[in-house]
Amino acid sequence: MNLGIRVQLLSRAQIRCYHRICRIMKHVSLSQTNDLMPTLGLGTWQAPPDVIESTVYNALNLGYRHIDTAFNYNNEEAIGTAIKKWISDGKGTRKDLFVTTKLPHVGNRAEDVDKFLTLQLKRLQLDYVDLYLIHVPFAFHCDDQTLTPKVKSTGEYELDTETNHIMIWKKLEECQEKGLIRNIGLSNFNEKQITKIMQSCNFKPQVLQVELHAYFQQQDLRKFCSDYEIVVTAYAPLGSPGAKDHFVNKYNYNPDTFPDLLGHKDVKEIAEKHGKTPAQVLLNFLVAQRVVVIPKSTSVNRLKENMSIYDFELSSSEVNRLKKLDKGEDGRIFNFLFWKGVENHPEYPFKIQKVEVEQVKQ
Template sequence: MAASVLLNTGASIPPVGLGTWRAEPGLVGAAVCAAVKVGYRHIDCAPSYGNEKEVGLALEKLFRDGVVKREDLFVTSKLWYSNNAPQYVPEAIQTTLDELQLEYLDLYLIHGPIRLEKGSAPTPENSLPCDIPATWAAMEKLREAGKARAIGVNNFSCRKLEALLAVARMPPAVNQVECHPGWQQARLRELCRSAGVHLSVEHRSQLTAHHGTLPTGICSVVLAYSPLGSTAAAGVNAPSVLGHPVVTSIAGRLQRTTARLALRWGLQMGQSVLPKSTDEARIKENLDIFGWSIPEELMAEFSEIEQACSLHCSFLCIFAHLMFLFVRSCSYCCFSLYLPRPSRVPHHIDLFPWCKSSRLSCSEQSSE
């Protein structure tokens, strides 16, 4: 695998990791073992994925069998919405550490700028005001205590990230967001670059056996998810990046699959990627993005791809956004839904009180 990317903490993050989002129980443990054995050194987890305990059993077996040492792995997890308050942060990370059978995390992310009532369903009526600066201060204490060696955020827009950077003692090391050739997030990538935040992309698209699976995410180095386009939200059929004429043309000229090309594009844009698969052959194939590159003149052609008209919102906002389609985007977070591009996209700020609960509002301006 190619050299790791340096974070603003001085630690390094592998350029490719295994995403575990929606990895089926009974399969995710074997997938983690297979991934580590073929060279993966980054495992991306979250309590909301419902499989951290199984991932922990797999990690313990890998360590016990001498396949890899703890210090050679980079493990990420996230603070779920119902714990997005300073008083819940210590208990939340300890629960994750216990399930993963680890003493520390390499990276701990605020899963999003959203807070829910404890034990409630993720619906707008269960949302609470979210004090991100206070939660971030609790995250900083985790790093000082050695529970998390780096801290960061997930699905933070430019506006949300700028607000956090203005008050943080320790800037976020990573922002994990959706980013792919069809939604390139140019302004967000530039903000992360200038602020020293890595962009990370976690894959949330299901691909055919021919294509394998790809990642999505963002970080202060950027971690990118949904590199092939978002298909996971609310049953919306997002446009496939893999079928775009620019992508298929470049893939043909380089004699690579469109999936490999999209992953390689992410790496060359400075992102780290988190492809998700439980199929051993595809897990191995997703590492086939090194030892070759996209020439500069072909990279320039990606700018010809029309960027999707996107609703940037948390899933708490999805149904309202779909009900009121004249709202184009939400600066609340960086999740996106794809809709046919309208000729006009006015907005109305008062429809989405749960967006405003975290001091961000819906607007016509893109979350970039």
């Protein structure tokens, strides 16, 4: 009798624990293919090839299965080498992985999709990618020798103002039908641009990747995506601590303000209460809301830390406390104004104050 009661109580405790943990899902299902997309991925922006190869291999060994890269990151070859080695070492199979890459701003033309996708698959040493995103809604003219944007003597980027999202999307659908892409999505697009594509597409966008963190929570855009079963992926989910140095060193662009989410008093207090780090709290906060996160790190310890986000639950008061950190548009870090003149492109996706643009031009 006592044994029976003990087993029953244990079973209830296990069930409670199961339901508590499973509220924070490790995968989301993409609506049109039913492919499972891990809610935690490895971001690789700013990771140089000589570092990212070992980082990806280590991440895969730790249990990461979602790798996010892009043509513009200039590290697809190193990532492909790491994936190939991991598979050849018998650690797993291609089907275990979810690999995302992106069509670059210099390839935002229907006639250029095949060229860039073919090159990217070759660099990644893959027959297909699980997700292919249009990286940004605007386009630059391409230097065919360097595959980088053409820049005028004034420092302004040469805009290709003939960008046609519908034609690009139809070309991506063709590539999907050929088996080169499993899922198609967008990055840095606004609601109006997404709606225009959905009105003409056969296969709707499966994922929208945007800047998203506690200072910039994008609630309206997320509600829009939820209504259309579009999964939202958050880049810079920790506020991108290394972005400011990148802006200054590469583009000589210095934002007036820059967030320090990891050092915020509320985030630190919540982390201490749960015996977690501020980074783990910020990632858990988003993943619990069914947002996919792709934090970037090259440290094995940080890679492990970023994985340990599924075994605790924030209280409703803690969630509300973090929601109150939202600054709206004032919290945006990546407005792309480091590409001088980009705000003049007809498909520039963000509303910006005139004074902000003037400061960049000076």
